[in-house]
Amino acid sequence: MTARETWTNWSRSVEAHPEHVEHPASTAEVVSLVQVARSQGLPVKAYGAGHSFTPIAATDGYLLRLDRMNHLLARDTTSRRVLVQAGMSLRELNPELLALGLALPNLGDVDPQSVAGAISTGTHGTGGKLHGIAAAVVGVQLVTAEGDVVEIDEQHPWFDAARVSLGALGIITEVTLQCEPAFLLHAREEPMALPEVIERLPELIEENDHFEFYWFPHTEKALVKRNNRVADGTRRDPVSRFRHLVDDELLSNGVFGLLNEVGARRRSLVPRINGVTGSALSAREFTDHSHEVFVSPRRVRFRESEFAMPRSALPGVIAGLQAWFDAGHETVSFPIEVRFTGSDDIWMSTGHERDNCYVAVHHFFRSDPTAYFAAAQDIFTAHEGRPHWGKMNTVDASYLRDRYARFDDFVAVRDEADLKRVFTNPYLDRVLG
Ligand SMILES: Cc1cc2nc3c(=O)[nH]c(=O)nc-3n(C[C@H](O)[C@H](O)[C@H](O)COP(=O)(O)OP(=O)(O)OC[C@H]3O[C@@H](n4cnc5c(N)ncnc54)[C@H](O)[C@@H]3O)c2cc1C
Structure with missing residues (x-):
């Protein structure tokens, strides 16, 4: 996409005019794009398949699409964990998991979403005793506003914020998923x-x-x-x-x-x-x-x-x-x-x-x-x-603060990862304050 072309989501409910649309192929490229955007005073957002109906991924600054970061990088057959690049779509991931004898425990209705996009909005399917896709996340690699690459595992203080992060903490570049035997x-x-x-x-x-x-x-x-x-x-x-x-x-x-x-x-x-x-x-x-x-x-x-x-x-x-x-x-x-x-x-x-x-x-x-x-x-x-x-x-945030017991804890992590609000947009301003 060339500069200032129109970006729309799947449902055509959102339109944006990003100044730059980039397709980084590595974490290092994401880091340098975040640094360039910061030096130009422009916001940065990543998008997956544009399957959100809200303007949660929209920006007029730098829009990153991680569709070249779509590989399964590693697997541990004993623990049944896989490390994937964040731009991999569920449609790409599911057959690869099956070939390894693995599956995610639960999925939603469709599969074009990227792994990062799906977890960031809390994408879910159904199952009275089951959870959304983000519950399978056991590790996240995140590029912060400073350009730091943070490895967030289950012990990291940001873990409970990073699994469903609304794209507000930074650019997710890799995700480790806990799978189970294919069924x-x-x-x-x-x-x-x-x-x-x-x-x-x-x-x-x-x-x-x-x-x-x-x-x-x-x-x-x-x-x-x-x-x-x-x-x-x-x-x-x-x-x-x-x-x-x-x-x-x-x-x-x-x-x-x-x-x-x-x-x-x-x-x-x-x-x-x-x-x-x-x-x-x-x-x-x-x-x-x-x-x-x-x-x-x-x-x-x-x-x-x-x-x-x-x-x-x-x-x-x-x-x-x-x-x-x-x-x-x-x-x-x-x-x-x-x-x-x-x-x-x-x-x-x-x-x-x-x-x-x-x-x-x-x-x-x-x-x-x-x-x-x-x-x-x-x-x-x-x-x-x-x-x-x-x-x-x-x-808005005043309503949501009452609905989420850890709302202020999430905002505190956001302040650590992105104090200058490089990763914000009007939607996040509304729902997070
Ligand atoms: C036809 C259809 C069916 C759907 N079915 C379901 C369903 O069954 N269940 C359900 O819960 N939802 C469903 N959804 C909603 C959809 O799963 C979510 O909106 C999901 O977030 C879309 O994923 P995406 O990859 O398109 O992300 P996008 O919409 O492109 O982005 C979503 C968010 O993730 C962020 N993001 C994306 N990539 C990164 C990254 N690398 N780093 C940091 N942040 C990132 C974006 O900035 C944004 O905040 C459906 C949507 C459609 C259009």
Whole structure:
């Protein structure tokens, strides 16, 4: 990219005009770029796949893309730890791990994200006793504003700040990940009425390794997904190519994309469209490598906001959203995604010391999500919601300080790593103060 070209994120919700876009190939090159930017008084940000919906990666200064730093550098088969360069994408990492007989314990819905980008925003999947991807981090190599290269291991005082760092502490150049033996998942997806899902929630979360559901707004239809590890010796039984084409490409992407184009022009058709989509995705079961089950193609572009709430809040949150839809404010074509994680000890993780439910609202990228997301955020914040750092929100540091017990400790580490705020941008100014 040449100087002052326009940079946009995947969802087209953010635009920036960086003065320089650089693709460093080594930690040493990152160090010298940070030093050059400082000498010119320009801010520095790194971005991965631009898959955040918020302007968390945006800058008009130096934008670094670590796509040439995308290698698996070392592995220890006894401890099952791998050292990777921070720009490696999950799509590159997962097959390499499989070839080593390893896997990450849990993943989100998609895999284009870089390792550094995914951990920095607290990217997560679902699993009542499991955690976000950052919980697998056991080491981080960080380039600070002074150009120092800091090796942060589990004993380092910055460890709990560096795993989910919002890009605020410096440029991450390497990450050590604790993996586990590769495993197969049996996936079971089926429609279920929303009231039944709510009634059976404790059992569905408890009895499945990874439970989530999608609720189709303006209807009582839901699609539940249960993914469970299989016994040793179970054979792979992947989705057939035909079923993949119909369910994942045609219904979830192709036809869904067309319906959204129609819905964007004729909002009154949306409830009927949701009824059709909710019924069209029928039950299916398959067994595959874990990352093949976690990840699905997402070709219909959208905007998203997602908050984590205490699990007990979920029925109230759903009722709040239902009341908003019933009041006829707006029609929404995208299903609402509900996931779960167990509590962790990472200071700025949405899962910090809390068993969560996550509720994610989506909007087709050609429609204005402002009113819907604002109404949803009011409901989420009324239930102690913590926003996903990479998904749209308008909360600020004064709200977040009350949601995160270690907020001030994180800011203190930020002051040590970047007192002059070389790595800040307007989004970080808002959420961190
Ligand atoms: C279609 C889609 C599906 C998604 N599904 C999920 C999901 O299932 N679960 C979930 O939790 N989230 C999900 N997300 C959100 C996404 O995982 C996060 O926003 C993630 O941060 C994006 O990773 P990225 O590599 O694109 O990072 P970017 O968006 O490019 O950057 C994110 C942050 O990381 C920082 N960063 C990137 N690289 C570095 C580095 N080397 N050093 C320091 N900081 C760095 C950036 O500065 C920024 O602060 C989804 C997003 C999309 C578009």
